[in-house]
Amino acid sequence: MHLDVVLPPRTPGVAGREAELAEHRGFGALWASEVRSDPFLTLGVAAGTTRRIELGTAIAVAFARNPMSTAAVADDLQALSGGRLLLGLGTQVRAHVTRRFSMPWSRPAARMREYVLALRAIWSAWHDETPLDFAGEFYTHTLMTPVFVPEPHGHGAPPVFVAGVGKAMTRVAGEVADGFVCHGFTTGKYLREITLPALARGRAEPGAPASSPVVVGGPMIATGRDDAEIAAAIRRVRGQVAFYASTPAYRPVLDLHGWGDLGTELHALTRAGRWTELPGLISDDVFDEFAVAGPPAQVGSEMHARFAGVVDRVSLSLDADAAPELFEEIADAFRSTGEERT
Numbered sequence: 001m002h003l004d005v006v007l008p009p010r011t012p013g014v015a016g017r018e019a020e021l022a023e024h025r026g027f028g029a030l031w032a033s034e035v036r037s038d039p040f041l042t043l044g045v046a047a048g049t050t051r052r053i054e055l056g057t058a059i060a061v062a063f064a065r066n067p068m069s070t071a072a073v074a075d076d077l078q079a080l081s082g083g084r085l086l087l088g089l090g091t092q093v094r095a096h097v098t099r100r101f102s103m104p105w106s107r108p109a110a111r112m113r114e115y116v117l118a119l120r121a122i123w124s125a126w127h128d129e130t131p132l133d134f135a136g137e138f139y140t141h142t143l144m145t146p147v148f149v150p151e152p153h154g155h156g157a158p159p160v161f162v163a164g165v166g167k168a169m170t171r172v173a174g175e176v177a178d179g180f181v182c183h184g185f186t187t188g189k190y191l192r193e194i195t196l197p198a199l200a201r202g203r204a205e206p207g208a209p210a211s212s213p214v215v216v217g218g219p220m221i222a223t224g225r226d227d228a229e230i231a232a233a234i235r236r237v238r239g240q241v242a243f244y245a246s247t248p249a250y251r252p253v254l255d256l257h258g259w260g261d262l263g264t265e266l267h268a269l270t271r272a273g274r275w276t277e278l279p280g281l282i283s284d285d286v287f288d289e290f291a292v293a294g295p296p297a298q299v300g301s302e303m304h305a306r307f308a309g310v311v312d313r314v315s316l317s318l319d320a321d322a323a324p325e326l327f328e329e330i331a332d333a334f335r336s337t338g339e340e341r342t
Contacts (some may be wrong), residue, residue, distance in 0.1 A: 002028035008320035019046035029054035056086030067118035083155030090163035174202020179214035218315035242278035300333025
């Protein structure tokens with residue numbers, strides 16, 4: 001397994017230094033999320049300070065952009081990074097797509113499938129001189145005059161990763177994407193019983209890529225330099241678990257574990273504006289399924305134990321103000337656990 005790191009949601013101005021540190025620490029990839037800033041701009045900064053580490057979006061909101069816009073910025077980043085881009089796309093939820101981005105929403109799994117196919121058609125027109133003739137239900141791209149074709153860079157199109165939770169989106173990832181990004185609100189049981197079989201069903205479809213999809217996963221993490229910091233981190237992460245558990249889109253994970261009623265209760269609290277009460281409903285059993293907590297060495301070992309043989313890349317995500325030594329200790333324990341098992 002590769003050990004990657006997720007860039008905390010900061011301004012792009014600090015991404016260069018963060019990327020340098022991640023590369024120095026030996027992480028396989030640096031992933032940037034679309035939270036407070038544009039992940040493509042962030043990775044553009046990171047590309048300028050690194051040479052080896054892969055650079056991924058986890059995720060960029062696909063439906064906030066049209067395929068041509070995404071194809072263009074991804075191609076630029078592929079050129080700028082020397083072929084190190086991992087293009088991770090996700091849908092976000094309907095309210096954000098329609099009310100925050102003012103973009104259309106319908107049949108997200110079918111739309112994502114077509115989105116990825118449109119990207120590939122556009123890149124093929126640029127890199128292989130294939131006539132652009134993509135006409136779908138949601139997107140149509142049939143015009144590409146020479147003046148708008150990017151300069152060749154020799155690195156080809158970037159691999160496309162699709163993020164998801166439900167069976168339909170996961171199957172789409174298996175059918176058309178190079179990889180799959182698991183949501184943080186995912187358990188080992190859900191990965192084995194729902195995610196991986198759905199990916200396999202997608203890969204069995206005619207025209208699907210021949211290689212196995214690369215699966216990226218990682219738990220929520222609560223750690224610190226001492227007991228007080230760990231306890232504070234557990235409180236924060238318990239709140240994260242509660243927030244995701246209150247979201248109907250992630251209900252299938254709870255249902256698999258027999259915790260569907262918990263999701264209903266949490267969602268009712270959010271509709272009543274009683275946000276502060278959510279963490280109190282998350283029992284230790286629920287928390288432990290979604291999160292890894294403890295000293296950094298324990299966290300690193302547990303991350304490897306949970307995901308070995310299940311995912312191909314494990315992403316390490318810590319708070320924005322996490323002490324630098326925590327990354328080192330977690331990474332060392334993760335790698336040493338892997339060496340002990342081989």
